[in-house]
Amino acid sequence: EVQLVQSGAEVKKPGESLKISCKGSGYSFITYWIAWVRQMPGKGLEWMGIIYPGDSDTRYSPSFQGQVTISADKSITTAYLQWSSLKASDTAMYYCARSYCSSAYCYYFDYWGQGTLVTVSS
Amino acid sequence: QTVLTQPPSVSAAPGQKVTISCSGSSSNIGNNYVSWYQQLPGTAPKLLIYDNNKRPSGIPDRFSGSKSGTSATLGITGLQTGDEADYYCGTWDSSLSAGVFGGGTKLTVL
Numbered sequence: 001e002v003q004l005v006q007s008g009a010e011v012k013k014p015g016e017s018l019k020i021s022c023k024g025s026g027y028s029f030i031t032y033w034i035a036w037v038r039q040m041p042g043k044g045l046e047w048m049g050i051i052y053p054g055d056s057d058t059r060y061s062p063s064f065q066g067q068v069t070i071s072a073d074k075s076i077t078t079a080y081l082q083w084s085s086l087k088a089s090d091t092a093m094y095y096c097a098r099s100y101c102s103s104a105y106c107y108y109f110d111y112w113g114q115g116t117l118v119t120v121s122s
Numbered sequence: 123q124t125v126l127t128q129p130p131s132v133s134a135a136p137g138q139k140v141t142i143s144c145s146g147s148s149s150n151i152g153n154n155y156v157s158w159y160q161q162l163p164g165t166a167p168k169l170l171i172y173d174n175n176k177r178p179s180g181i182p183d184r185f186s187g188s189k190s191g192t193s194a195t196l197g198i199t200g201l202q203t204g205d206e207a208d209y210y211c212g213t214w215d216s217s218l219s220a221g222v223f224g225g226g227t228k229l230t231v232l
Contacts, residue, residue, distance in 0.1 A: 035221070037167075044124065045159070045167065045210050047221035061220035095166055105214045106221055108157035108172040115166050 002026040004034075004096050004113035011119045012086050019082035020116045022096030029077035030054035033099045035109060036070060036081045040092040050099060050106055051079055059106075086120045093117050125150060126211055126224035133230040134201055142196040142227045144211030150222055154214040156194040158187055161208045161226075170209075171196065201231050 007021040022034060035050040049060040053072040060070070072079040079096060094116050097109035127145040134140040144156065158171040169178050171187035174194065186197045194211055211224040 037223075044208075044226040045161075045212070045223040047212075047223060050221070059219065062218055063220075097167075104216075105154060107155065107214075108169060108212070109159070109167070110169050110172070110178065112166040112168070 002098070002111045004098060004111055006094075006096060006113040006116045009117040009119070011121070013122055014086060014088055014120055016086050016120075017082070017084050018086055018118065019080050020094060020118065022079045022081075022113050024077045024079070024098070027098075030074050033101050033106065034072065034079040035097050035099050035106070036068075036079075037095045037097055037109075038064075038092045039095065039115075045095075048081070048094075050101065052101065053077075053079065059101075086118075088120050088122075090118060091120045124225040125215055125218070125222040126213070128209075128211060128224035128227045130225070131228045131230065133232055135232050136201055136203060138201050139197065139199045140201060140229065141198075142209050142211075142229070144194045144196070144224045146192050146194075146213065146222075148192060149217040150192075150213050150215040151189065151194055152192040153216060156187065156189050156211055156213045158185075158194075158196045159210045159212065161210065163207070167210065198229070203231050205229060206231050 036048040038046040048064045049070045051058045053074045096113040098111040155173045159167040161167045174189040175187045208226045215222045
């Protein structure tokens with residue numbers, strides 16, 4: 001059974017750093033891409049970026065480039081999303097999702113993690 | 123502002139049919155596959171339709187997808203109260219070199 005299990009909810013202060021995780025199981029982790037999707041409170045889905053754990057090839061949405069870092073450790077089948085300096089506006093639910101990309105195009109998300117709620121407040 | 127445009131809400135009675143539209147441009151829907159996701163309250167999104175009109179295993183044939191030009195449509199027949207959810211379209215945008223989603227449509231089954 002394919003599963004993406006995310007780390008637990010976080011409460012942080014503005015300016016702090018954070019790294020959340022997404023552990024894949026039940027499939028070949030290095031064969032598929034893992035994306036991160038943001039959902040701010042009461043709002044829609046936003047595509048942040050995507051990584052290929054096989055070689056760490058990473059693509060970012062222009063809206064999130066430079067704001068976050070996506071990484072992966074294929075030895076422990078885990079992808080990460082990290083911030084160096086959180087802002088209150090980073091408060092949101094963050095989902096990881098499995099996908100597949102060609103050299104020029106990424107496809108649909110067939111499996112999703114349960115979400116990690118990040119709250120940034122002073 | 124979102125790249126793909128969806129109506130904020132739709133509603134219909136149990137047993138009826140509803141359609142949800144998703145409008146884009148040649149850089150996204152016009153030249154790439156569309157997928158649809160259902161997000162029940164308090165849960166993660168779930169894939170409903172991929173490659174414009176294909177259903178993953180386990181998705182009932184009450185759900186269907188179509189695409190024409192720069193627009194796509196999700197259809198749901200035989201509405202059930204359990205279908206009340208937010209629905210999102212998604213695709214790739216070749217100009218942005220990134221994935222994009224619609225703003226989401228809240229379905230109410232009256």
